[in-house]
Amino acid sequence: MAVLSVTNLSVVKRDRLLFENLNFAVKQGGLLYVKGQNGAGKTSMLRVLAGLVAADSGEVYFSQQNIQDCRENYHQNLVYFGHKLGINQTLSAVENLQFWCKQHLVSISVDTIYDTLAQLNLVGLEDIPVANLSAGQQRRVALARFWFKRDAKLWILDEPFTALDTQGIDLLSNQITQFLSGGGAVVMTSHQALRIDYPTDELTLEYRI
Numbered sequence: 624m625a626v627l628s629v630t631n632l633s634v635v636k637r638d639r640l641l642f643e644n645l646n647f648a649v650k651q652g653g654l655l656y657v658k659g660q661n662g663a664g665k666t667s668m669l670r671v672l673a674g675l676v677a678a679d680s681g682e683v684y685f686s687q688q689n690i691q692d693c694r695e696n697y698h699q700n701l702v703y704f705g706h707k708l709g710i711n712q713t714l715s716a717v718e719n720l721q722f723w724c725k726q727h728l729v730s731i732s733v734d735t736i737y738d739t740l741a742q743l744n745l746v747g748l749e750d751i752p753v754a755n756l757s758a759g760q761q762r763r764v765a766l767a768r769f770w771f772k773r774d775a776k777l778w779i780l781d782e783p784f785t786a787l788d789t790q791g792i793d794l795l796s797n798q799i800t801q802f803l804s805g806g807g808a809v810v811m812t813s814h815q816a817l818r819i820d821y822p823t824d825e826l827t828l829e830y831r832i
């Protein structure tokens with residue numbers, strides 16, 4: 624069954640039609656890799672898929688229900704990872720993750736938070752303000768949500784590998800593969816070639832003038 628499907632999706636930004644009449648579906652265990660040059664409309668599309676902004680026309684369905692009609696259920700089953708990390712610079716990694724878990728009704732012990740940060744190579748950095756971490760380390764903190772929310776049905780990831788080193792890319796790639804293997808669905812963009820050993824559907828957005 625399709626976890627996510629779209630019908631006749633079109634988005635216009637500043638009088639420029641980014642894409643029109645897109646139709647696709649992502650099944651359980653399905654990976655959709657959205658490609659396209661800068662400005663083609665990938666982020667705009669992912670934000671529509673996540674229900675953050677409305678499309679100019681077309682519909683988005685989660686498990687065959689229009690996302691407008693199942694917003695709460697959709698957001699409980701979705702992890703969206705966009706360009707903005709959604710972390711507070713003045714809080715520590717642990718505080719940020721505790722806050723995120725509360726906000727998303729995820730029940731995780733503080734020990735699990737420390738263990739996850741250790742897996743993400745952040746030992747010794749757990750309790751200092753995130754502002755003092757490097758760009759890649761800050762992204763690792765934000766990525767911890769993918770360790771906590773494996774029971775979600777859909778992950779939407781916009782350029783998740785940005786600023787990560789090779790080890791970080793491998794860590795996240797493994798996490799994505801495990802999620803897919805467990806039946807999760809993933810939609811993602813990346814300007815780097817995917818290092819995910821998993822069957823992948825591709826959707827290329829052409830840049831339109």
Ligand SMILES: Nc1ncnc2c1ncn2[C@@H]1O[C@H](COP(=O)(O)OP(=O)(O)OP(=O)(O)O)[C@@H](O)[C@H]1O
Nearest residue numbers: 636637639641659660661662663664665666667668
């Ligand atoms: N809120 C907005 N208001 C006006 N124009 C916007 C807005 N958001 C995006 N755009 C425009 O829409 C176009 C597509 O932007 P988008 O961020 O979706 O592209 P992208 O494919 O994700 O690019 P990149 O690979 O650089 O991240 C761009 O020309 C951008 O200027």
